[in-house]
Amino acid sequence: MDERVREHADVLVDWSARVETGDDVVLSVGPEAHDLAVAVAEKLGERGANLLATYGSGEVTRAYLRAHDDEFDGDSTHELALFEEADAYLSLGGGRNTSALADVSSETRNAYRTARTEIREARYDTRWVSTVHPTRSLAQQAGMAYAEYQEFAYDAILRDWESLAAEMARLKDLLDDGCEVRLVSGGTDLTMRIDDRTAVNSAASVAYDSHNLPSGEVFTAPSATDGEVTFDVPMTVRGEAVRGVRLEFDDGDVVDYDAERGADVIGDVLETDDGARRLGELGIGMNHGIDRYTDNILFDEKMAETVHLALGRAYDACLPDGQSGNESAVHVDLITDVGEDSRLEIDGEVVQRDGRFRWEDEFDK
Amino acid sequence: MDERVREHADVLVDWSARVETGDDVVLSVGPEAHDLAVAVAEKLGERGANLLATYGSGEVTRAYLRAHDDEFDGDSTHELALFEEADAYLSLGGGRNTSALADVSSETRNAYRTARTEIREARYDTRWVSTVHPTRSLAQQAGMAYAEYQEFAYDAILRDWESLAAEMARLKDLLDDGCEVRLVSGGTDLTMRIDDRTAVNSAASVAYDSHNLPSGEVFTAPSATDGEVTFDVPMTVRGEAVRGVRLEFDDGDVVDYDAERGADVIGDVLETDDGARRLGELGIGMNHGIDRYTDNILFDEKMAETVHLALGRAYDACLPDGQSGNESAVHVDLITDVGEDSRLEIDGEVVQRDGRFRWEDEFDK
The missing domain is CATH 3.40.1830.10 (Thermophilic metalloprotease (M29))
Known part of the structure; x- marks a missing residue:
C-alpha cells in the first residue's frame, strides 16, 4: 500500500x-x-x-x-x-x-x-x-x-496541521476582534459587518469545529454586505459551469448580478428563498498545499490566496451562543483569487495584501 | 446490466x-x-x-x-x-x-x-x-x-422456487411423520432418530424459515445416530482440503473417524466441545440447478442427489417449540453423493433411491 x-x-x-x-x-x-x-x-x-x-x-x-x-x-x-x-x-x-x-x-x-x-x-x-x-x-x-x-x-x-492551526489562529483573533471587513480586488470592493461574530479556525479537526480533510480556511458569518464582488475562480454549480460571476450588494442583499457564464444558475440560486440573496459565509483560504483549482469545493475553497463567499445558510458556530445566522435552504460558495492587486482590511487595517498576511515576511505594507 | x-x-x-x-x-x-x-x-x-x-x-x-x-x-x-x-x-x-x-x-x-x-x-x-x-x-x-x-x-x-417448494414439501411431510431415517450408500449405513422433529422446507425464502439464496434442501435435526458414513464430496474445512471423511457413530456420538485427507482438521472439529461429536443436521439437497461441486457450502449442500450431515449445532426450528437441539460452537457440514447405489429410508420405506425420489417417474422401486 x-x-x-x-x-x-x-x-x-x-x-x-x-x-x-x-x-x-x-x-x-x-x-x-x-x-x-x-x-x-x-x-x-x-x-x-x-x-x-x-x-x-x-x-x-x-x-x-x-x-x-x-x-x-x-x-x-x-x-x-x-x-x-x-x-x-x-x-x-x-x-x-x-x-x-x-x-x-x-x-x-x-x-x-x-x-x-x-x-x-x-x-x-x-x-x-x-x-x-x-x-x-x-x-x-x-x-x-x-x-x-x-x-x-x-x-x-498531509499538512503540518498543528502549525497551520497556529497561523490561522492569528487571523481568527483579528476577525473576532474586528467589526468591519473590506475586500478590494479586481472588480471587487465589498464591505461586511462582523461585529459579535466568532470565526472558525478550520484546521481539519473536530477539536477546531472543522469537519473537512483537507481544510485550511478561516471563516465567519458576515452581515450588512455592501458593494460589489467579482468571482474569477471557475466552478461548477448545480452541474453547470459558472465563470466570472459579479454580485452587487446593498445593505446585505444582492441587488444585481451577472456572469460571463452560468448567469441562469446564479439567478436560480438567488431565487431559492430570502436568505439566498444574503451572504452566509466569508472564508479565507490558507492551505498552501492547494496550488490550483480542481473544480472540487472541498479543495478549492481552502486554497491559499483565495477568498470565498457563500450565498445562503450561515454556520451557527459563528454566531453568539443560541443565535442563528442567515437561514436558507442553500449554501453556494463562490471563490475569488486575491493573489494579486488585492487587499483585505479589518477595521481599516490591511491584514492581507496580494495574498500575503501581515505576519509573513513577504507582506508589503 | x-x-x-x-x-x-x-x-x-x-x-x-x-x-x-x-x-x-x-x-x-x-x-x-x-x-x-x-x-x-x-x-x-x-x-x-x-x-x-x-x-x-x-x-x-x-x-x-x-x-x-x-x-x-x-x-x-x-x-x-x-x-x-x-x-x-x-x-x-x-x-x-x-x-x-x-x-x-x-x-x-x-x-x-x-x-x-x-x-x-x-x-x-x-x-x-x-x-x-x-x-x-x-x-x-x-x-x-x-x-x-x-x-x-x-x-x-433463478429457479422456479414455488414449484421446488411444493416438491420439497412432500419430503418434509414424510420426515415430519417419520421416526427413523436410514441412509445406505457406498461406505455408509447410518440410522438416525427424528421423532418429534420438524423438517425445514428450505425454499430460499424467509416465509419458509430459509435464509440462503440459492437454497433447495430439506433438513432436520437427527439424534441417536448409529453406524458409519463416508463423505465423498471434496470440501474445504477451516481453510484445509478435506477428502473421504469416514465417521463411526454409536448412540449419537462419533466414536471413530478417519479421512483420506484432512483427518487433522476433522479431529480438531470433533474436539471443540461435546456437541461437536454429535450431529446437528441431516440435510437432503434438491436443487437441480446445482450440477457440480464448487467448494462453496452455500451451493454444494443444496445440490440435488446429495445428502449432508453437520457436526455440531442444530437449528431450533427443527425442535419442538421452546426446546433446543444439539448445542455446540461449531456447525460443520460434510456431504455425500447419493446419485448411485444408495437409498434413503424413513421407517423402513425407501423414499429416495439412486438420487430419485419416490414421486419421480425415474424412481425405481
Whole structure:
C-alpha cells in the first residue's frame, strides 16, 4: 500500500476525528475508496474503536432514488438509530464517476434530503469528518493525470496541521476582534459587518469545529454586505459551469448580478428563498498545499490566496451562543483569487495584501 | 446490466426477503457485488423500503482485526441499534479473494465473533437472507471460467422456487411423520432418530424459515445416530482440503473417524466441545440447478442427489417449540453423493433411491 494512504488514515483518525478506545465509528466507503478504508480500519483496530462500514455509492443511491415514487416516509429508524448511537462518522468519498447522480431530478433529491433531516442532524451531532480518496474520476474532474492528482491531493491533506492551526489562529483573533471587513480586488470592493461574530479556525479537526480533510480556511458569518464582488475562480454549480460571476450588494442583499457564464444558475440560486440573496459565509483560504483549482469545493475553497463567499445558510458556530445566522435552504460558495492587486482590511487595517498576511515576511505594507 | 442480475435482485427482494413498503433494510455489499447492489437498490426503491448499505469487505475486516489487541469490548452499540431497528438484512457476498481473512488467527476470529453475539442475534431476528454475486474470485474457487461460473450460479439461483417448494414439501411431510431415517450408500449405513422433529422446507425464502439464496434442501435435526458414513464430496474445512471423511457413530456420538485427507482438521472439529461429536443436521439437497461441486457450502449442500450431515449445532426450528437441539460452537457440514447405489429410508420405506425420489417417474422401486 502507498505509504501516503496510511498517513492519510493517521491524520483522519488521530488529528481530524480524535478517535478513542471504545468509540463507535461509522465509516462510509466510496466504491473506489477501498484502499483508504483498509488503512483507516487498521488505525481503528489499533485504537480499539468499534467499526461499522457503510457503502457510499452514487450508483446505488441513483438506482434507489430513480425507482422510488418520491414519497419518502422519513421513517428510516434503523439508520437514525445507527447515527444516534455513533460517536464518530468518517466519510471516505471516492467513486467512479462524479456525475453518478446526474439524471436524478432535483425534486427527488430535495424530497429525499428533506425526509432525512433527522438522520443528517444525528450525523452532524457526531465527530464527523469528510475526506476523499484521490481517484481517477476526481483526477478527471480536475483535468489532471492520476499520479499528478494523487500528488496534489496528498499535498493538500498531509499538512503540518498543528502549525497551520497556529497561523490561522492569528487571523481568527483579528476577525473576532474586528467589526468591519473590506475586500478590494479586481472588480471587487465589498464591505461586511462582523461585529459579535466568532470565526472558525478550520484546521481539519473536530477539536477546531472543522469537519473537512483537507481544510485550511478561516471563516465567519458576515452581515450588512455592501458593494460589489467579482468571482474569477471557475466552478461548477448545480452541474453547470459558472465563470466570472459579479454580485452587487446593498445593505446585505444582492441587488444585481451577472456572469460571463452560468448567469441562469446564479439567478436560480438567488431565487431559492430570502436568505439566498444574503451572504452566509466569508472564508479565507490558507492551505498552501492547494496550488490550483480542481473544480472540487472541498479543495478549492481552502486554497491559499483565495477568498470565498457563500450565498445562503450561515454556520451557527459563528454566531453568539443560541443565535442563528442567515437561514436558507442553500449554501453556494463562490471563490475569488486575491493573489494579486488585492487587499483585505479589518477595521481599516490591511491584514492581507496580494495574498500575503501581515505576519509573513513577504507582506508589503 | 446483465438481465440475470436484475432477476437475481427480484428473487432476493420479493421471494426471499418478502420486502414491503416502509421496511428498514440493511444491504451488505461485497466489494465486487456492486452490480447486484445497484439492482437490489432499484427494487427496494420500487417497493418503497428504506435502504442502508453496509460495506462487507474481508480486507477491511482483516486490517481491523489484525491491528486490534483482541480485547473487543462487545459494546458496539451503534451496530446493535442498527440491527435492532432493521426489518430485513440482505447480504450480497462477493469479494476479490476468498482467502482475504487467511492470516487472521482463529483466536482473534473467535474473540471477535463472541463479542458480537448480541449483534448477530439481532441480525438473525430480522428477515435475513444471504446470497452471493458471482465474481471472478468465486469462479476461481470453483475452478471455473468466469462466464461459465455465472451460468452455474444463475442456474442455481433463478429457479422456479414455488414449484421446488411444493416438491420439497412432500419430503418434509414424510420426515415430519417419520421416526427413523436410514441412509445406505457406498461406505455408509447410518440410522438416525427424528421423532418429534420438524423438517425445514428450505425454499430460499424467509416465509419458509430459509435464509440462503440459492437454497433447495430439506433438513432436520437427527439424534441417536448409529453406524458409519463416508463423505465423498471434496470440501474445504477451516481453510484445509478435506477428502473421504469416514465417521463411526454409536448412540449419537462419533466414536471413530478417519479421512483420506484432512483427518487433522476433522479431529480438531470433533474436539471443540461435546456437541461437536454429535450431529446437528441431516440435510437432503434438491436443487437441480446445482450440477457440480464448487467448494462453496452455500451451493454444494443444496445440490440435488446429495445428502449432508453437520457436526455440531442444530437449528431450533427443527425442535419442538421452546426446546433446543444439539448445542455446540461449531456447525460443520460434510456431504455425500447419493446419485448411485444408495437409498434413503424413513421407517423402513425407501423414499429416495439412486438420487430419485419416490414421486419421480425415474424412481425405481
